[in-house]
Amino acid sequence: MATVIEDDLEQGMRALGAAAREAARKLGQVPGEAKDRALRAAAASMRARAPAIIEANGRDMKAARERGLSGAMLDRLLLDEKRVEAMAAGLEAIAALPDPVGAELAHWQRPNGLDIARVRVPLGVIGIIYESRPNVTADAGALCLKAGNAAILRGGSESFFSSRAILASLQQGLEEAGLPAAAVQMPPTTERAAVGMMLRMSESIDVIIPRGGRSLIERVYEESRIPVLAHLEGNCHTYLHESADPGQAVEVVLNAKMRRTGICGATETLLCDSSAAAALLPPVLDALIAAGCEIRGDEGVCRIEPRARPASPSDWDTEYLDAILAVRLVGGIEEAIAHIARHGSQHTESILAEDEAAAARFLGAVDSAIVMHNASTQFADGGEFGMGAEIGIATGRLHARGPVGVEQLTSFKYLVRGSGQCRPG
Amino acid sequence: MATVIEDDLEQGMRALGAAAREAARKLGQVPGEAKDRALRAAAASMRARAPAIIEANGRDMKAARERGLSGAMLDRLLLDEKRVEAMAAGLEAIAALPDPVGAELAHWQRPNGLDIARVRVPLGVIGIIYESRPNVTADAGALCLKAGNAAILRGGSESFFSSRAILASLQQGLEEAGLPAAAVQMPPTTERAAVGMMLRMSESIDVIIPRGGRSLIERVYEESRIPVLAHLEGNCHTYLHESADPGQAVEVVLNAKMRRTGICGATETLLCDSSAAAALLPPVLDALIAAGCEIRGDEGVCRIEPRARPASPSDWDTEYLDAILAVRLVGGIEEAIAHIARHGSQHTESILAEDEAAAARFLGAVDSAIVMHNASTQFADGGEFGMGAEIGIATGRLHARGPVGVEQLTSFKYLVRGSGQCRPG
Structure with a gap:
């Protein structure tokens, strides 16, 4: 019996992949205006169908409550009028971005008269595997469509009905714009086997984008026969150099940790030069503790701040995504850089320093996607970078x-x- | 016993990976001038050690002859004074290129005053797995070094001794410039197990670049837990549109097929509009046959050219890398585009046409890395594009x-x- 079901699923996934491939061929050739029309029509459909989307979300919420999901998880899952409106507005914002496809990236002539241009084309079919909020279904589907790609969206099982309701609006928008509805699809089931199948559909999927924790990313790298664009959660660091401005340190560290604890750009470990710890740290830790943050410190930190709990070695490698901060003293900038090289996830790190030479050394030596000077790590975000919207980091x-x-x-x-x-x- | 050897190999490969990682950390921070000095010193070493390199190559050649390798394979393997000098000159040409590391790719300000720059950094440690000529060892090692990367080079077993002799010069150059010799390394053995180990060394290798045929690429995608930058041989097409200039068609097709038959940009299939085949094809096929090319044609082609052999279905999917050309008549540009979508390898395709609308349609619709109009597919080459040197396509x-x-x-x-x-x- 199980085999029969798997065969059915396999057949369904193959058909879905073939339809996505066909849709991508068409999408790659249509003018930007048609894609934008589809996105605006999807936004209108989402607003019109808001009650149905919220009702579908109710089914997911009920199941999640029965399974005992935490309050934070339930909040991430919840869709209300305001959040549906935010999703619709997000689709319109993506429609308003310039069309990336066809843009000329470079153009030159060769001495023999050949004229060479590098122009943007879609990636093709993108498979997105994610664990989190249902709004990712709207954002990721819309971004893929804007770039001329077909998308196969495999969200978490806890948001299955919400995501299907959102998908219906995306597909309605596509159809109203005369584009293939198969440009955005979801596997027909929440079975985990569908993920494994996606990772082997190299004839119909060009790129896999996993968004989630380390175990998901590792599974994808292990199983995928398709190129992977990995989005790992961030174990981000803020480093207080001895030259840091004390007032700025309080504000920026508080923001970097506590503005939103659940996003990948939130700071998870604070490093501080031991030479300046007695002066810099107490007001920073005071502010954090007053805001409800738990401090896990090394020996030196626990001496300075008695309310800190002693950190265990695993704390340096933990992405809490919660109101907890690991804090460690270092013997200078090279030790800070070495700690980050060993424990970081190459996502985002920031140095707070008035000393420009120290800042330059940090920006040059830290090997992360984003390296900051005197700014909150919570700015690690496509919107904040001016890119309009993002699938992730x-x-x-x-x-x-x-x-x-x-x-x-x-x-x-x-x-x-x-x-x-x-x-x- | 086998297990003991595998354990030893595993340990050796891990040590090699750790040394490469350490070397990459250093290389990423050194000025371009130091890398260029290493490349020039390696070129000098290669010239000084030419007799040793040629002697090592002699061992590979002897083994290759005993294993009965073809004349073409033996020629690819052979190193003589002239080829060693060409390799040394190649290193100097790479040294003369601008340093890519640190270049600012984009720079903008945000309304909140944040200043954002995107700057080039090395990839890290690159594992290159290749099958072909020993000169790839010099070219690939030098290109990786120039870009600030450490390289682990796994060439074909048939060129093992030649490659080790070339490697010795690269490492001598590194040492003379005060850079870590571990920046360019080879596995200590020709055992195939070393490839499998490389593909799983995700802690010490950042990118795998396989160069070779479909079976190598497929094995790499199947086994690799590391991101892959694939270099597949090209099943390239030239398409004679009915508006093609007849004289240009003869010259360009002859060049595209016969200039060098063994490179990945060589045309493997010629498509021709049936409406113009009687006028366009005979002089093209005459010139090819006179140059020693075998023609495998569909029915229509065999009627026009009696010396053509009938093509079998597999011919449309074959990269001959030899003096053989598959030739097929098509009912117009859409059929040509569809044939290429079905049988091509997304490498390089060219349309010969005086009709600008047809050219624009072909350039827009063909989904290959390089799409040409009125030019020979043999121009698919980093040097010909003005990039200085290339690892491949x-x-x-x-x-x-x-x-x-x-x-x-x-x-x-x-x-x-x-x-x-x-x-x-």
């Missing part, structure tokens, strides 16, 4: 690193125009 | 597509400079 080194917006969801090709040139020799 | 869609030169062997990071900004909301 890529932590790999190939193709897109840092925020992944519409431009990062494209590839390119070379157009070579000649007048009968033959290669000599 | 990437046929994937992520990161680098088309020629892979020093710039394509880099990643980037974002530098964000602030004055104490906190993210609102």
Whole structure:
């Protein structure tokens, strides 16, 4: 019986992949205006269908409560009128971005008269595997569409009905604009086997984008036969150099940790020069504790701040995504850089320093997608970078690193125009 | 016993990976001048050690002859004074290229005063797995070094001794410039198990670049837990549109097929509009046959050219890398585009046409790394594109597509400079 079901699923996934491939071929050739019309129609459909979306979300919420999900998880899952409106407005914002496809990235002539241009083209079919909020279904589907790609969206099972209701609006928008509805699809089931199948559909999926924790990313790298654009959660660091401005340190560290604890750009470990710890740390830790943050410190930190709990070695490698901060004293900038190289996830790190030479050394030596000076790590975000919207922050080194917006969801090709040139020799 | 040897190999490979990682950390921080000095010293060493390199090559040649390798394979393997000098000159040419590391790719300000720059950084440690000529060892090692990367080079077993002799010069150059010799390494053995180990060394290798045929690429995608930048051989097409200039057609097709039959940009299939075949094809096929090319044609082609052999279905999918050309009549440009979508390898395709609308349609619709108009597919080459040198032509869609030169062997990071900004909301 199980085999029969798996065979059915396999067949369904193959059909879904073939339809996505066909849709991507069409989408790659349509004018930007048609894609924008589809996005605006999807936004209108989402507003019109808000009650149905909220009702579907109710089914997911009920199941989540029965399964005992935490309050924070339930809040991430919840859709209300305001959040549906925010999703619709997000689609319109993506429609308003310039069309990346066809843009000329470079253009030059060769001495033999050949004219060479590098122009943006869609990536093709993108498979997105994510664990989090249902609004990712709207954002990720819309960004893929804007860049001329077809998308296969595999969200978490806890948001299955919400995501299907959102998908219905995206597909209605596509149809109203005369574009193939198969440009955005979801597997028909929440079975985990569908993920494994996606990772092997190399004939119909060009890129896999996993968004989630380390175990998801590792599974994807282990199983995927398709190129992967990994989005790992961030184990982000803020480093207080001895030259840091004390007032700025309080404000920026508080923001970097506590503005939102659940996003990937939240600071998880604070490093502080031991030479300045007695002066810099107490007001910073005071403010954090007053805001409800738990401090896990090394020996030196616990001496300075008795309310700190002793950190265990695993704290340096933990992405809490919660109101907890690991704090460690270092013997200077090189030790800070070495700690980050060993424990960081190459996402986002920030140095607070008035000493420009120290800042330059940190910006040069820290090997993360985003390296900051005197700014909160919570700015690690495509919108804050001015990219309009993002699928997430890529932590790999190939193709897109840092925020992944519409431009990062494209590839390119070379157009070579000649007048009968033959290669000599 | 086998297990003991495998354990030893595993341990050796891990040590090699750790040394490469350490070398990459250093290389990423050194000025371009030091890397160029290492490349020039390596060129000098190669000239001084030419007799040793040629002697090592003699051992490979002897073994290759005993194993009965073809004349063409033996020629690819052979190193003589002239070829060693060409390799040394190649290193100097790479030294003369601008340093890609640290270059600013983009720079902008945000309304909140944040200053954001995207700057080039090395990829890290690159594992290159290749099958072909020993000179790839020099070229690939030098390109990786120029871009600030450490390289682990796993060439074909048939060129093992030649490659080790070349490696000795690269490492001598590194040492003379005060750089770590571990920046360019080879596995200590020709055992195939070393490849499998490389593909799982995700803690010490950042990118795998396979160069070779479909079976190598497929094995790499199947086994690799590391991101892959694939270089597949090209099943390239030239398409004679009915508006093609007859004289240009003869010259360009002859060059595209016969200039060098063994390179990945060589045309393997010729498509021709049936409406113009009687006029266009005979002089083209005459010239090819006179140059020693075998023609495998569909029915229509065999009627026009009696010396053509009938093509079998597999011919449309074959990269001959030899003096053989598959030739097929098509009912117009859409059929040509569809044939290429079905049988091509997304490498390089060219249309010969005087009709500008047909050319524009072909350039827009053909989804290959390089699409040409009125030019020979043999121009698919980083040097011919003005990139200085290349590792090969990437046929994937992520990161680098088309020629892979020093710039394509880099990643980037974002530098964000602030004055104490906190993210609102």
